[in-house]
Amino acid sequence: MPATSAVAIEGVWKFFGDYPALRDISFNVEGGDCLALLGRNGAGKTTLLRILAGLSKAAKGRVAIMGKDARAEDTRQRIGVLGHGIGVYEELSAYENLRLFARLYRIPDPRARSLEWLERTGLDRVADGLVREFSRGMRQRLAVARTFLHNPSLLLLDEPFTSLDDRAIKVLQDLLKAALAEGRTVIMSTHQLREALELATDVALINRGRLAFRGERTQEMLEDPGWLYRHYGEA
Amino acid sequence: MNFLRQAWAVAAKDLRSEVRSKETVNASLSFALVILLLFSFAFDPDAEQVRQISGGLLWLVFAFAGTLILNRSFARELVNDCLDALIASPATGAQIFFGKCVANYTLLVAVECVCLPIFAVFYNVKLPQRIALLFLVMLLGTWGITVIGTLFSAMTVNLRLRELMLPTLIYPMLIPALIGAIQLSTVLLGNDPLGTENQIWFRLLVVFDLIFTALALTLVEIVLVG
Numbered sequence: 001m002p003a004t005s006a007v008a009i010e011g012v013w014k015f016f017g018d019y020p021a022l023r024d025i026s027f028n029v030e031g032g033d034c035l036a037l038l039g040r041n042g043a044g045k046t047t048l049l050r051i052l053a054g055l056s057k058a059a060k061g062r063v064a065i066m067g068k069d070a071r072a073e074d075t076r077q078r079i080g081v082l083g084h085g086i087g088v089y090e091e092l093s094a095y096e097n098l099r100l101f102a103r104l105y106r107i108p109d110p111r112a113r114s115l116e117w118l119e120r121t122g123l124d125r126v127a128d129g130l131v132r133e134f135s136r137g138m139r140q141r142l143a144v145a146r147t148f149l150h151n152p153s154l155l156l157l158d159e160p161f162t163s164l165d166d167r168a169i170k171v172l173q174d175l176l177k178a179a180l181a182e183g184r185t186v187i188m189s190t191h192q193l194r195e196a197l198e199l200a201t202d203v204a205l206i207n208r209g210r211l212a213f214r215g216e217r218t219q220e221m222l223e224d225p226g227w228l229y230r231h232y233g234e235a
Numbered sequence: 236m237n238f239l240r241q242a243w244a245v246a247a248k249d250l251r252s253e254v255r256s257k258e259t260v261n262a263s264l265s266f267a268l269v270i271l272l273l274f275s276f277a278f279d280p281d282a283e284q285v286r287q288i289s290g291g292l293l294w295l296v297f298a299f300a301g302t303l304i305l306n307r308s309f310a311r312e313l314v315n316d317c318l319d320a321l322i323a324s325p326a327t328g329a330q331i332f333f334g335k336c337v338a339n340y341t342l343l344v345a346v347e348c349v350c351l352p353i354f355a356v357f358y359n360v361k362l363p364q365r366i367a368l369l370f371l372v373m374l375l376g377t378w379g380i381t382v383i384g385t386l387f388s389a390m391t392v393n394l395r396l397r398e399l400m401l402p403t404l405i406y407p408m409l410i411p412a413l414i415g416a417i418q419l420s421t422v423l424l425g426n427d428p429l430g431t432e433n434q435i436w437f438r439l440l441v442v443f444d445l446i447f448t449a450l451a452l453t454l455v456e457i458v459l460v461g
């Protein structure tokens with residue numbers, strides 16, 4: 001397992017009861033790459049992302065994030081996670097939510113960083129508004145701000161474009177392009193093949209818990225996003 | 236210092252959310268007041284009976300009302316998958332747990348501080364001359380309830396029947412602490428002398444709190460992540 005890989009996954013298994021949700025998954029993601037993690041519903045994408053994010057443990061196998069354990073404190077300091085849920089508190093304002101996570105991520109000036117990200121996501125005018133009063137799009141932009149708040153080196157995004165409004169998609173795409181230009185690593189699971197493949201440098205396809213394909217994103221995939229499923233996935 | 240700073244961020248978040256929503260304090264307080272009111276009509280006790288049952292009655296109310304607060308402690312993190320966001324942050328399980336304990340403890344003590352004078356009025360009990368000692372018993376007993384309740388709240392957070400499971404699991408664990416708190420409260424509320432034979436209950440409460448705080452801080456990472 002090369003210690004220099006941003007993410008190194010070796011022989012990972014995960015069981016839910018007797019059912020193997022992940023079966024002997026092994027691959028590496030190098031720093032600065034953007035990996036699109038593809039697969040049908042229930043293939044195991046979210047399970048794998050949760051293990052990478054330190055939210056769940058593999059039954060067998062090893063995961064190293066920048067050479068360290070996923071649950072190590074300094075590893076988590078360098079990971080930004082955007083899951084299915086937006087991960088922000090309804091009873092707090094947008095500013096209070098970001099300030100809370102800025103403190104948890106030990107950012108030196110939580111106030112300034114929170115205000116900066118409220119502005120970058122276009123939420124500065126509603127900074128003091130409670131999240132429970134926000135529209136869906138505003139909540140999603142706040143979730144994006146929470147994910148990027150601490151300048152993570154590795155971004156783990158689970159279905160990041162699902163149910164985003166146009167403005168939030170634009171915000172997220174711009175942020176991801178900027179993050180990749182800065183050499184950060186991105187792993188995103190998605191069903192929105194076209195948006196994901198436009199950003200991706202690499203692709204991994206999971207089929208019923210097994211790694212069915214791992215390689216670079218090719219022009220062929222970009223022109224015909226369904227190609228990968230037809231060749232390596234289920235019909 | 237870093238441990239406390241992270242824990243305080245979690246505690247402050249929980250307290251701020253509760254101040255805005257009042258979802259658990261209102262439920263807990265109204266439940267406690269209803270029990271106190273109903274028991275005062277049910278028993279109609281004379282002074283001697285009150286002297287004998289006061290400690291038990293008080294802690295029965297505290298334990299039942301406390302469960303309502305503790306039940307929501309981790310359950311409120313399920314909205315928008317906030318628990319995942321917390322666990323994914325660099326805050327350790329112990330820091331998240333301790334922060335939640337501080338918030339729950341503050342809410343429980345606040346409810347108890349409202350209930351105590353109402354209890355005194357309903358049951359015609361004179362608050363003891365040694366009220367500082369009674370308050371100390373309340374603080375020690377409540378910390379025991381808080382630590383056990385918060386840990387089991389984390390353990391049951393993903394269960395469908397968590398509202399039923401939490402009381403079922405925590406009350407047996409709390410028996411030693413509750414016995415100690417009841418014995419001491421009965422003596423203090425009756426203005427009886429606190430002899431050396433009762434001091435063991437103080438020691439029991441302190442040891443119970445220390446042991447279960449240490450155990451919970453050690454185990455909570457496994458509880459939260461597996």
